[in-house]
Amino acid sequence: MTSTLLIGIGNVLYADEGIGVHFVNYIQEKYQFYHPNITLDLLDGGTLAQGLIPILCRYDNLIVVDTVNSPGVQPGEVYSFNFDQAPPEIDWQGSAHEVEMLQTLIMMEMVGDRPNTHVIGVTPTVIEPMTLGLTPQIQAAVPVMEQALLKHLSLQGFSSKCIAEVDINSLIPDSYKRGANMYA
Template identity: 85%
Template sequence: MSTTLLIGIGNVLYADEGIGVHFVNYIQEKYQFYHPTNSIDLLDGGTLAQGLIPILCRYDNLIVVDTVNSPGVNPGEVYSFNFDQAPPEIDWQGSAHEVEMLQTLIMMEMVGDRPDTHVVGVTPTVIEPMTLGLTPSIQAAVPTMEKVLLKHLTEQGFTYQQKAEVDINALIPDSYKRGTLAYA
């Protein structure tokens, strides 16, 4: 049996930087996932980075949802790639938590504990302290992020069923309360 973790990374108090957390909460509310032999867990990873190592190393596959920095790219541009084959334009310098997550994944690789890692990322618009919510560019990117995530999971043999109509903006006010491991 193979295990997959879908983890959202970001600081929900810094506007678009919280998209990873908001998106994973959105997917958790909207879908139920199935696989004949494998399991998937969903987690709000916040900004814990290295503190997540004991959790991350228990999984065979990891899907990280986060902001990604790519100079010269418009806000809301969605990326989906294997961590080992990151596009050259991704520079991992968007925010402190982004750099820490990159360092965490590299450290895990060095000791042989990093799961096979896939990234679903979006370039942010606004990263401002104490701004809860997403800008229109990032809100507009959510359907594309959803599509690439579902495509990736389908390629991994998962099926899914929509269990609810969900508006990501309706989840944001309570996002800081959801920081626990949730099973799909």
């Protein structure tokens, strides 16, 4: 039996910076996923980066949802790519945790512990301290991110069932309470 981890990275107290966490919480509330041979866990990874290594190395596949920086593109632009084939315009400089997560994945690769990694990223609009919530541009990107995730999981053989209609904004006020919880 192989395993996949869907992890949301971000600081929910910095507006769009929290999209990874908000998105994983949204997906967890909205869908059930099925695969006969692969388990799928969901995790709010917050800004733990290197602290996540003991968890990340237990998985065969990793899907990271986070902000990504790409100079010259509009906020809300969605990227979906294999970490080993990152588009050249991605510079990983959008936030402090983004650089830490990149360094974490590189360190894991150096010692041979990094799972096969796929990234679903969105360019942020606002990264301001103590701003809970998402800008309209990032809210508009959520369906695109959702379709990218569903397509990626479908290509891995997963089927999905929508179990609830969820507005991502309804989950945001409690995001900070969820912490680094794992959902199976």
